Every structure is written in structure tokens, then in C-alpha cells.
Amino acid sequence: MYFRAFTLCLEFYILYYGVVASENQCKIKDLVADCSHLKLSNIPSDLPVNITVLNLSHNQLKSLPASVLSTYNQLRALDSGYNVITKIDENLCKALPFLHMLGLEHNQLSHLSVHYFPYCSNLTELYLQFNRIKEITGDPFKSLQELMVLDVSHNKLVSGKLGTQLQLEKLQRLALSANKITQLRNNDFDFLKNTTLYQLDLSSNKLTEFEPNCFHTLGSLHVLVLDNVLLHPNATEQLSQALSGTDIIELSLRNTHLKIQANTFAGLNKTNLISLDLSNNKLTTLQGNPFQWLHDLENLYLENNSISHISRKTFAGLENLKCLNLKKGLRGQGSQPDAESLIDDYSFQGLKNLVQLNLEDNSIAGIRAHTFSGLTSLKYLSLYNCLVDLKTVRNETFVSLAESPLVNLNLTKTKISKLQHGAFSWFKKLKKLDIGLNSIAQTLTGEEFRGLNEVEEIYLSYNSKLILISSSFVHVPSMKVLMLSKSNIVSLNSQPSPFDPLQNLTVLDLSNNNLANLDKDVFRELRQLQVLKLQHNNLARLWKGINPGGPVLYLNSMTELQMLDLQSNGLDELPEKAFQGLYKLSVLDLSSNNLNILPGVVFNDLQSLKLLHMQKNLITSVEKDVFNQAFNNLTALYMGFNPFDCTCESISWFVTWLNKTNSSIPDLKSQYICNTPPSYHNRTVVAFDISPCKDVAPFAGAFIISSSFILGIIFTVFLIQFQGWRLEFYWNFSVNRIFGFREIDHQEIQFEYDAYIIHAKNDIDWVNNYLLPLEQHDQTMFQFCLEERDSEVGISELESIVRSISQSRKIIFVMTQELLKDPWCRRFKVHQAMQQAIQQSRDAIILIFLHDIPDYKLHQMLCLRRGMFKSHCILAWPAQHERIPAFHQKLKVALGSSNQVQ
Numbered sequence: 001m002y003f004r005a006f007t008l009c010l011e012f013y014i015l016y017y018g019v020v021a022s023e024n025q026c027k028i029k030d031l032v033a034d035c036s037h038l039k040l041s042n043i044p045s046d047l048p049v050n051i052t053v054l055n056l057s058h059n060q061l062k063s064l065p066a067s068v069l070s071t072y073n074q075l076r077a078l079d080s081g082y083n084v085i086t087k088i089d090e091n092l093c094k095a096l097p098f099l100h101m102l103g104l105e106h107n108q109l110s111h112l113s114v115h116y117f118p119y120c121s122n123l124t125e126l127y128l129q130f131n132r133i134k135e136i137t138g139d140p141f142k143s144l145q146e147l148m149v150l151d152v153s154h155n156k157l158v159s160g161k162l163g164t165q166l167q168l169e170k171l172q173r174l175a176l177s178a179n180k181i182t183q184l185r186n187n188d189f190d191f192l193k194n195t196t197l198y199q200l201d202l203s204s205n206k207l208t209e210f211e212p213n214c215f216h217t218l219g220s221l222h223v224l225v226l227d228n229v230l231l232h233p234n235a236t237e238q239l240s241q242a243l244s245g246t247d248i249i250e251l252s253l254r255n256t257h258l259k260i261q262a263n264t265f266a267g268l269n270k271t272n273l274i275s276l277d278l279s280n281n282k283l284t285t286l287q288g289n290p291f292q293w294l295h296d297l298e299n300l301y302l303e304n305n306s307i308s309h310i311s312r313k314t315f316a317g318l319e320n321l322k323c324l325n326l327k328k329g330l331r332g333q334g335s336q337p338d339a340e341s342l343i344d345d346y347s348f349q350g351l352k353n354l355v356q357l358n359l360e361d362n363s364i365a366g367i368r369a370h371t372f373s374g375l376t377s378l379k380y381l382s383l384y385n386c387l388v389d390l391k392t393v394r395n396e397t398f399v400s401l402a403e404s405p406l407v408n409l410n411l412t413k414t415k416i417s418k419l420q421h422g423a424f425s426w427f428k429k430l431k432k433l434d435i436g437l438n439s440i441a442q443t444l445t446g447e448e449f450r451g452l453n454e455v456e457e458i459y460l461s462y463n464s465k466l467i468l469i470s471s472s473f474v475h476v477p478s479m480k481v482l483m484l485s486k487s488n489i490v491s492l493n494s495q496p497s498p499f500d501p502l503q504n505l506t507v508l509d510l511s512n513n514n515l516a517n518l519d520k521d522v523f524r525e526l527r528q529l530q531v532l533k534l535q536h537n538n539l540a541r542l543w544k545g546i547n548p549g550g551p552v553l554y555l556n557s558m559t560e561l562q563m564l565d566l567q568s569n570g571l572d573e574l575p576e577k578a579f580q581g582l583y584k585l586s587v588l589d590l591s592s593n594n595l596n597i598l599p600g601v602v603f604n605d606l607q608s609l610k611l612l613h614m615q616k617n618l619i620t621s622v623e624k625d626v627f628n629q630a631f632n633n634l635t636a637l638y639m640g641f642n643p644f645d646c647t648c649e650s651i652s653w654f655v656t657w658l659n660k661t662n663s664s665i666p667d668l669k670s671q672y673i674c675n676t677p678p679s680y681h682n683r684t685v686v687a688f689d690i691s692p693c694k695d696v697a698p699f700a701g702a703f704i705i706s707s708s709f710i711l712g713i714i715f716t717v718f719l720i721q722f723q724g725w726r727l728e729f730y731w732n733f734s735v736n737r738i739f740g741f742r743e744i745d746h747q748e749i750q751f752e753y754d755a756y757i758i759h760a761k762n763d764i765d766w767v768n769n770y771l772l773p774l775e776q777h778d779q780t781m782f783q784f785c786l787e788e789r790d791s792e793v794g795i796s797e798l799e800s801i802v803r804s805i806s807q808s809r810k811i812i813f814v815m816t817q818e819l820l821k822d823p824w825c826r827r828f829k830v831h832q833a834m835q836q837a838i839q840q841s842r843d844a845i846i847l848i849f850l851h852d853i854p855d856y857k858l859h860q861m862l863c864l865r866r867g868m869f870k871s872h873c874i875l876a877w878p879a880q881h882e883r884i885p886a887f888h889q890k891l892k893v894a895l896g897s898s899n900q901v902q
């Protein structure tokens, strides 16, 4: 036992010194070494040699010496970005033959030499952005036969010409953005003639000229990005001419100050352009039919523009368009920010294939009888936050969408105040209708939703005032999700319940309604319901015992329910049967209520509970009878901010559970605080010491024992009172006999010290004040060994401890809480001392208790027990000053007497 503890300590010791001795602070996990942000000026040489990824970014490296890196010749990726590297070692890739990724971004390379990458033929990604490269000469990339990604953006290049001979056969992506390139000449990209380049990024250059054949050598170019390039109208035309006949598929011209004229995109009619992004351009007019050339276009992005007028010609010719994004793209000509722009009737007539139309965040003059006519494929329409002045949605409002097979209609924040009968009757295929965040105030009779034969989700949250009656949802029985949060629904007591037709409903949100009145059967037919949100209502009265007719058990029979939110309802009572039958419930939120005492069986059916939220209630005790079942399978418990009563009766079961559970309990230390009793006030629940509670259970037994003990004492007192002299005589007689028979049967070894003192660092003052004075005492001269004072120089600490202990006749433990907490070193000393005492069969240990330390703690921390020692070797430091001389006397006795005893 002691031997095992000793070797354990030794292992700690070695581990501790082993870690300290290693100088680098890189984080190593599996085969990845992260040495970033360490202010390194040299590459660490003591990393595991088999690492495959090395991150050296954000340091102060000036170079990457191949000689050092050759140690790590298994590297696949080397990130040396954010350093001050000015040149590259010719042999870098020779030393790292498997290198695939080399990051050199944010360094100080000012030119690239032919000698930089000659052996890098296995490299697939090279990052050189944010350096100072002005010019590239002599074909530095010639050997990079496998390179797929090359990033030279944010440098000072004036030309896209990165080489003179054919090279980079495998290149796929080339980033040249944010350089100083002003023109693209016909032969600039000749060096890429034989590549499979598909993406070229030239954004943020000051390009003014595109020579007619500049892109023609790039046979497989699919994606061209020219964002933030200020394009003069002539340059835009040149660009589309230069792209004519290429394989271009995606063109991005965001924020280019684009002006679109009749012929701007004419050159693109000999391409198969699929995506065109013209967002962020302040476009105001789209004259003529500017997109007529783009027969194959499928996606057109016009986000964030100021287009004031859309006419029948604007989108003519886009017969293949699938997605049109006009979010925040329209703006009237008036000076107000929300001036209305005009959409002519039949403007979308030609868009036979359009599936998705986004008109969010616009201000439109109105929806007329033919605004959306012709959109025969439209499935998704969003008018979110669109000032269309809908006010009342009448049965004709959306007549122009009658031919559209609409699936999603988003009318959030469109200022609707009333829904008339048949408002959505055109949408036979609609699945999702969002009319939240409006100001609808009406009784829902059910006729509003007539015709929504396939609808599955309706969002009605955040409206002004909704009154539900029995027929409210009779026309939408296919509904699965119904959101009715914050719509001022104060009562749900019509019979039959408005929800009775919704037999397939799985999610119902009734939160934030100030709801105070529920019929007992309101959810009776919701047999498929999985999520029920009732938080922030006023449901406390329904569950009170004093409620006339008893508590309203509105949750019964919801056998599929998985998530129930009852947060902030003022609940102060839970009826015994509140959650009866909720066998599948896995999330229960009861937080921010006033719950205190709970009935014992209330959680008994919640066998599937995974998350329980009960924070911010008035819970004082957490008892087994109530919570045992609920806590059984929990993955997480949230029960902080309750006024826990830290007494054995209230929380000892809880603390025991906390100690052994695998459930996660976030913020256990900080949020679970004792309120009572005063001695534990403001202390964390986990600090509650349950060891005294163990005696509480067999209380009766304890009572019998202690009362017999007291009777025994009384008897003894009487006996001494009347027969004292006789007893004293027998006592002395026996003692003398025992001492008389005792022999000293072995020679005392010569010790250098009388006692070796083991104490915690913080207790040195006590040792100096109360132990060391004994060394100078008149008659009895003691010599103590104190590690700080007497350890021999020149030998290791470990060896010194072992030697000092073996040269001391006695070992004094100064027992304090600090000593228990003290790390390995004291523990090591303790075990070493025990080891020695046991080996030499010496009864050599003296315990001085400065604090009251329970025996179980002593055992737990140091594997010691009071019972292991002679009683005269266990001393307690007296609280009263006048008793100190007596203590010293006892100590001297303990120090002196023990020598002979074995």
C-alpha cells in the first residue's frame, strides 16, 4: 500500500521535472504541432520527429532553415505565415519531400527567385498573400507541377504574368486580387495555356483595360471574380468581349460602380454564363433589355442596388433564370430612403423557369392584379420587410400568383393588419406561410386559411391580438408546426378546442402570451405533439391545489411530447399528476418560477428526461424521493440560483449524487450556493461536507450508544466519588507491575536529529515561533531537522529528504488544511516517512494538529489514521494561550519517551 503510493509520488516527481525541462511551449496533439503566437525566433528542434502538420505562424522567424526542418521530414503542411521571412531556403522542399501545403502569407518577401521552390514538385497549395512582391521574373513556379492553389493576392504585382514558359499544369485556383494590375494583355496568361485553371480572382485591382484575347488562353476558366474593380462602361464592354467564346460560368462584379447600357453584356452571348453577381453597385436604371444576351443565365444577383423601375423589358430574355435576388435592390426616385419603386404589370412575364424570387427589404408601390403574372414555376417568394402596404390581405391581393406553384410565402414584417376570408386561397400547394411580425388583430374564424390544403407550417407569432375559436384551424388539418408566440392570446377555453382538428401537429408555440386560462382538454387531440412552448405565460393558478375544481391537468395524455417549456409562469405548485404519462419527455424547462416543495411522485413518469432546467426557483432541498427518477438519465442539469439549504436532511443526497453522476452540471461551483444554515451561507453546495451526515441515518443506534455511554460515565463518577482511593491504589499497582516487566531489548541507533519536521509552506511561522524555541530550552536540548534550514547542498531534493528522514529519530507532522492541500512534495515526504517508520519498526511519528481535521480526510489525503498512532503521539495545538506550556510539556514527553518503545 505505502509502496504503491511511494512509486506514484516518484512518477509525479519525474513527470513534473520532465515537463519543466522541456523548453518549447508548442501544443502537440496527435501529429499536429501548434507553435503559433510564441514569439519564436528559431524553429523548435525538440518536437516529435513524426509530426505531419506544423504551425509556426505569428512568430518572429526570419527564415526557414532546411537543416532544422529536415528533422521533421514527414511534414505535409507547414504554416509560417505572419513572420518576418525575407527569403526561402533553396533546399526547403528537399528536406520536406512530402510537403503539400506551404503558408508564407504576411511575410516580407519582396521578390521571388528561381531558387526558392526548385524541389517543391509535390506542393499542391502555396500561399504568398500579403508580402511585398513587385515583380516575378525567371519562372520561380516552374517546378510546381502539382500545384493546385496559388495565392499571390495583396502584393505589389503590376502584371498577371507570373511566368514565361508553360507551367503549373495542375493549377485550379489563382488569386491575384489586391495587386496593382491595371491591364490584362493578350499574352499575360500564356504561361497558363496548358492548365486546368477554373477560378481566377482579380478583385481589388485598378483594371482599366482588357485586351480582346486576354482570357482566351485560359481554356477551362469557369469562375472570374472582379469585385471592387472600378469599371468604366467601356471597360465593362471590353470585358464581356474578352470573355466571349470562353468557358466562363460564373462572373462576379460586386461593387464595381457598374453602369449597365444596352450593349454592356453583348459579348457574353457567346458564353454559357450561369451566374452573374451584380450586387452592391448602386445601379439605378436597367435600360432596354440589358440581359437579353444571357440565355443560359440561372442566377442573377442584384442585391443592394437602387433600381427605381422594373419594366416588362428589364428581365426579357432570361428564360432560364431560376433564382432572382433583388433583396434591398429596389429604390424609388424620391429623396426619402423608403421611396417606392415601381414594378410594372407583367414585369416577370418572361421568367417561366424562375423558382425563387427574393424581394426582401424593399419598398414597392403595391401588388396589383398582374404584378407576378407569368411566374409559372415560382416556388419561393419572400417579401420579408417589404413595404408593400398590404394592410388588409384581400382575396384578390395575390391573384397574380394564382398560376404559381408556391411552396413558401414569406410575408413577415409587411404591415398586415387584417386577413380577409380566402386571403390565401390561391395557394393550394403552399407548405409554409410566414405572417409573423405584423399587426394582425382579429378573431381567426378559420376562413382566412381556406384553400391552404397542403400547408404544414404557419408562423403567426408577434401579431397584435389573435382570438382563437373552435373553428380557427378547421381548414388546415395538415398543419405540423404552428407558431403563436406573443400575439396576446390570453385565453384558450373554447370548446371544442381550436386545436382539435390539428391531429398531425408536432410543434405548438404559445409562449409570451400572458395566457392565464386553459381548458383541461385544450391539447387533448394533439396526439402527435412533440414540442409545446408555454413559457412566459401566467399559468400558475391552474396548478394550485386551491383552484376551484382542483388542479387543471392540461398535459395529460400527450404521450409523444418530447420538449415542454414552462419557464416564467409564476408556478409555485406542481400537482402530483402534472406530468403524468409524459414517458417520452426529454427536455423540461421549469426555470424562473417560484417552486419550492414538490410532491414526491411528480417526476415519476419522466423516464426519458435528458435536460432539466430548474434554475431560479425557490428550491431549498433536493431529495431522493422527488428527484431520483428525474435525475436518472440526465445529460445535463440546470438548477443553479436556488436558495439551497445545506443541511444533511436537505441536500446530502444531492451532494452524493453530484459527486458520482456523469451528467453535465454547468456552473456547478458558481451558481449552486447555500443560503441556509448561516454557517454555510454563501458557500458553494459542492463544498458541503456530507461525512457527518452518514451518522444521521442510524440515528437511533447512535442514541442508544451515546445514552449508554453517558450512563456509564455517571456510574463511574459515582464509583470514583465513593471508592476513589481504592481505584487509585489498584491503578498504581498495575502500572508498576507492567513497567517492572518491560525490557529494553535492542540498542538505540545513533540519530543526528531528534525530529524531522514536515509542515506546509505557510506554516513555517508557527514552526519558527513554537517548535524551534525548544531547541534552546535549558535542560532538554532538542535538535530538529527542518528542510529549509538543514538540507544538504549538492544532492537532489529527493535524496536529501530520504537522508534527513533516516537520520531523525522522530518525525513530526504539523497537520493543517494546507498540508492536506500541499502538492506532491509533502505527500511524498509523508509516504517516505511512513515507509521508513514501518521498515525500521519504529513508532516514530508525532502528529500535531493545528486545525481540526476529520479522520476520513486524513485518510483520504495522506492515507493516515489517528488510530495508527499511540495516543500520546497525537497532540492538538490549544486555542487558549495559557495552555501552550502544557502543550510543550506533552510534546517533550512525546519526543523523549518514545525512543525505547518499538
Ligand SMILES: *[C@@H]1O[C@H](CO)[C@@H](O)[C@H](O)[C@H]1NC(C)=O
Pocket (backbone or CB within 6 Å): 048, 049, 050
Ligand atoms: C510519433 O512519435 C512519438 C514519439 O516521438 C510516438 O510516441 C508516437 O507513437 C509516434 N506516432 C506515430 C503515429 O507514429
Ligand SMILES: *[C@@H]1O[C@H](CO)[C@@H](O)[C@H](O)[C@H]1NC(C)=O
Pocket (backbone or CB within 6 Å): 093, 094, 096, 097, 098, 119, 120, 121, 122
Ligand atoms: C513526392 O512525394 C513522393 C511520395 O508521395 C515521394 O516519393 C517523392 O520523393 C516526392 N518528390 C519529391 C521531389 O520530393
Ligand SMILES: *[C@@H]1O[C@H](CO)[C@@H](O)[C@H](O)[C@H]1NC(C)=O
Pocket (backbone or CB within 6 Å): 166, 169, 194
Ligand atoms: C500539356 O499538358 C499535358 C498533360 O496535362 C501534357 O501531356 C502536354 O505535354 C503539355 N504540353 C506542353 C506543351 O507542355
Ligand SMILES: *[C@@H]1O[C@H](CO)[C@@H](O)[C@H](O)[C@H]1NC(C)=O
Pocket (backbone or CB within 6 Å): 232, 234
Ligand atoms: C468609350 O468608348 C467610346 C466609343 O466606343 C469612345 O468614344 C470613348 O472615348 C471611350 N471612353 C473612354 C474613357 O475610353
Ligand SMILES: *[C@@H]1O[C@H](CO)[C@@H](O)[C@H](O)[C@H]1NC(C)=O
Pocket (backbone or CB within 6 Å): 266, 269, 270
Ligand atoms: C450573339 O448576338 C448576335 C447579335 O448581336 C447574334 O447574331 C448571335 O446569334 C448571338 N449569338 C448567340 C450565340 O446567341
Ligand SMILES: *[C@@H]1O[C@H](CO)[C@@H](O)[C@H](O)[C@H]1NC(C)=O
Pocket (backbone or CB within 6 Å): 395, 396, 422
Ligand atoms: C372575394 O371576396 C368577395 C367578397 O368579399 C367575393 O364576392 C368574391 O367572390 C371573392 N373572390 C374569390 C375569388 O373568392
Ligand SMILES: *[C@@H]1O[C@H](CO)[C@@H](O)[C@H](O)[C@H]1NC(C)=O
Pocket (backbone or CB within 6 Å): 360, 382, 384, 410, 411, 412, 432, 433, 434, 459
Ligand atoms: C422569412 O424571411 C426571414 C428573413 O429572411 C427569415 O428570417 C424567416 O425565417 C423567413 N420565414 C420562414 C418561415 O422561412
Ligand SMILES: *[C@@H]1O[C@H](CO)[C@@H](O)[C@H](O)[C@H]1NC(C)=O
Pocket (backbone or CB within 6 Å): 477, 478, 479, 503, 504
Ligand atoms: C397526417 O399524417 C398522416 C401520416 O403522415 C397522413 O397520412 C395524413 O393524411 C395526415 N393528415 C392530414 C389531415 O393531413
